[in-house]
Amino acid sequence: AQKVTQAQTEISVVEKEDVTLDCVYETRDTTYYLFWYKQPPSGELVFLIRRNSFDEQNEISGRYSWNFQKSTSSFNFTITASQVVDSAVYFCALSRHGNKLVFGAGTILRVKS
Amino acid sequence: DAGITQSPRHKVTETGTPVTLRCHQTENHRYMYWYRQDPGHGLRLIHYSYGVKDTDKGEVSDGYSVSRSKTEDFLLTLESATSSQTSVYFCAIREGPGGKDFNYGYTFGSGTRLTVV
Numbered sequence: 001a002q003k004v005t006q007a008q009t010e011i012s013v014v015e016k017e018d019v020t021l022d023c024v025y026e027t028r029d030t031t032y033y034l035f036w037y038k039q040p041p042s043g044e045l046v047f048l049i050r051r052n053s054f055d056e057q058n059e060i061s062g063r064y065s066w067n068f069q070k071s072t073s074s075f076n077f078t079i080t081a082s083q084v085v086d087s088a089v090y091f092c093a094l095s096r097h098g099n100k101l102v103f104g105a106g107t108i109l110r111v112k113s
Numbered sequence: 114d115a116g117i118t119q120s121p122r123h124k125v126t127e128t129g130t131p132v133t134l135r136c137h138q139t140e141n142h143r144y145m146y147w148y149r150q151d152p153g154h155g156l157r158l159i160h161y162s163y164g165v166k167d168t169d170k171g172e173v174s175d176g177y178s179v180s181r182s183k184t185e186d187f188l189l190t191l192e193s194a195t196s197s198q199t200s201v202y203f204c205a206i207r208e209g210p211g212g213k214d215f216n217y218g219y220t221f222g223s224g225t226r227l228t229v230v
Contacts, residue, residue, distance in 0.1 A: 045221040
């Protein structure tokens with residue numbers, strides 16, 4: 001069975017603070033894919049990143065960075081110098097062999113000015 | 114742009130009535146999915162389809178049925194709506210060439226907010 005755990009239900013930070021959203025996953029597969037999605041207050045799901053299990057390189061995209069560690073089954077997401085526009089619900093998700101996505105419960109991020 | 118649309122965007126219905134939600138895609142993707150989103154649960158898979166007339170159950174399929182008679186349309190039906198089915202429903206498609214590169218991605222529709230009173 002596959003499972004994704006986002007232990008942080010809600011995080012509040014002040015603008016310009018760095019924040020890390022945790023994601024821990026469980027799977028017995030050797031080939032799998034990890035995703036992060038953002039859901040702003042408008043409600044749509046916005047794709048942020050996909051990482052496959054063969055690629056443990058960390059990734060940076062502007063203020064966003066992702067740390068993938070197979071040894072701890074974690075795929076954490078860091079926002080540097082947070083902004084009010086980063087306020088959203090963030091979902092981590094797992095897929096095996098490109099099949100259906102299994103989502104974590106989500107983390108609500110509130111960035112205050 | 115994946116060209117995925119959901120209809121209706123909002124619906125209020127009474128307990129016991131049938132309801133059908135529609136997901137339409139314009140790019141001939143084989144895999145389509147229906148999820149529901151509830152606070153504290155993230156998104157949970159209801160049903161999915163891997164081709165015309167090929168569907169399978171997801172994690173929370175009780176009380177729901179689906180049909181896919183054409184590649185572009187994936188319908189979700191609540192045969193007799195209950196208050197526990199009040200939720201936001203998302204349709205998704207799987208994109209990507211697949212193969213050994215496993216270069217899959219998932220794109221979601223804008224969601225349907227369903228309220229059962």
